[in-house]
Amino acid sequence: MAKSSRLNKWLISGPPLIYLIIFFAIPSLIMAFAAFRFPGDYGGLLPLIATNPETGANELLVNAQNWRDYLTFENFGLFFTDSIYVELFAKSFWYAGLTTLICLVMAYPLAWLIARSPKKYRDLMILLVILPFWSNFLIRVYAWMIILGPQGYFSMAINQVLALIGVGPVQLMFSHFAVIIVLVYVHLPFMVLPLYANLEKHDMALLDAAQDLGASGWQRFWKVTWPLSLPGVWAGAALVFIPALGMFAVPDLVGGTDGIMIGNLIKQQFLDSRDWPFGSVLSIMLTLAVLLLAGLAALIGRGGKRNAL
C-alpha cells in the first residue's frame, strides 16, 4: 500500500516536475551561470566545450588552470562602474512605483463600489473590469498610440487648450507621461481584482459599529476599511509592480529614447548587441530586485495583517 501510494505520488507530480525542471529551472540556472562567462566572438557565449579535431570527441575547454580565461566577475563590475545602469534601474523602479500608486488610486473606489453593490450585479461589474484585459496586450498599447499620436483628436485638443493659456504644443507620444499612462492602463485590472476579493469579505457591521461610536466617514475608511484591506493592497501592488518593472514593449512602443527601462536594456543585450553575459547580469539584478521586493511585501503584508487584527 505504502509503495503504491509513493508510486502514485510520483506518477502525478513527476511529469509537471520534470517539465518545469527542464524548461524553467535549468534555463534559469544556465542564465545565472552565463553572467560569469565571456561573450563569444559573434555574440552569444564563448564556448566552454569544443570538438577536438584529432579525436572528434567533445572536450571541456575550461579547467582549474585556465578558468580565468573562461570565467569572470567583470560583467558584474561593469554594472556598477557605469552609473548609467544603476540609474536605469532606479528609473524603472520609479516608473513601476508610480504606476502602482496610480493603479491603486484608480482601483480602490471601483473595487469598493463593486464590493458594495447588490450581489446580482457584482459578477457583471467585475467581468467588465476583466474584459478589456482579455484583449491582446499589444492592442491595448496600440490604442494609446492612436490617442497620444500627434494627429489624434486628444493630442490636438490638449494642445489647443495649452495654446489658449500660452503654453507651446506638447508631444504626448514618446514621453515619460506616455509610458506611465500605458503602464497604468495595461495593469489596472491586476489591482482591481485582489482589492475587490478583499473588500468583498469585509464585515459591514464593523463600519456600522464605527459609526455608532461616532466615527466620521473619513475616519471609518482610514481606521476600519483601509487597514483591513491592506492584504489586498499588497497583493495588487505586487501584481502591478513586478510585471511593470520588467516591461520592455511599452517603453519600446510609446517611450521613445527617454522612456526606456531595464527590460529594454536586457532585450538590447540579448538581441542587438548580443552581449549575453552582460544581459544575464542585468537579468540577475532584476531577479534579485523582484525577490527582495517579494520578501519585503511578505513581511509588510504580515505586519499589516497583525495591525488590522
Place this chain on the structure above:
Amino acid sequence: MHSKQSKWLWAAALFAYAFLYVPLIIVVVYSFNDSKLNAEWVGFTFKWYEVLFNNEQMLVAARNSLIIAIITSFCATVLGTLAGLAMHKYKLRLLPLLVLTPIAIPEILMGVSLLIFFVMLNMTLGLVSVALAHIAFCIGFVAIVVRSRLQGMDEALVEAARDLGATPIQAFRLVTMPLIMPGIIAGALMAFTLSIDDFVITFFTAGAGASTLPLQIYSMIRIAVTPEVNAISTLLMLLTLFLIVVASKIAPSALRAD
C-alpha cells in the same frame, strides 16, 4: 451609505470604466475609417478588413498562433492538472516553487533564459521552441485553477465512492474528474488565451523561424500605425468575446474572479 459619498464613488468608478473602454472603442471605430491615418474621421469603409485578409504574412502568423495555442493548451492542461492534483494531495516543496515562480517573475526573465537554453541545445528557434516555452509558463495558471477547484470539492464524495468499492482509479475517473472538470476546462481556456496573446516570451523564443499574431502586430505598429492593425485588433477582440461567451456556457466558474 451617504449619498454624497456614493456620488463620488460612482464618479470615480465610471471614470475607471471609461478609462478601460474608450481606448478599445477608438480602435474599433477607426477600423472602419476610410483614411490611411488614425486621425480624422473621413468615412465608413470595410477596406481594411479586405487588406487584412489578403495579407499573406498575417494569415501565416494567425495560423502559427493557432497551432501553438492548441498544442500548448492541450499539454499545459494535462501537466497543469497533474500539478494541481499533486499540490492538493501531497505536501511538496519543489513543485509549488517551480509551478508558481514563472507566474510571479517578470516574463522577460523566462524569455531570455529560454533563449539561451534553446540556442545552447542548437535548437532551431521556431514553432517548437515557442510551444515548449508557452507550455512552461501556462502549467502554473492551469495548476492554480485546478487546485482551487479541488479545494472547493467535498472529500467525503471520494471516500463514499471508495467505501462503495471503487478502486482509486475508478474513484478518480467517476467522482473527482467530473467534479473538477469545470476547473480543467477553465484552465485549458486560460492556457489557450495566454498562449495566443503572449508577446514577450514568444518574442525571445520564436527567432526568425515563426511569426505569431502578436509578433506580427508588434512589427507593424513599431514601423507605422496602419488601419489594418485596427481591423485585426477588432477581430481579435471579437474572438476573445466569443471565447468568454463559450467559457461562461461550459464553465461558469472560469469567469468567477477568485
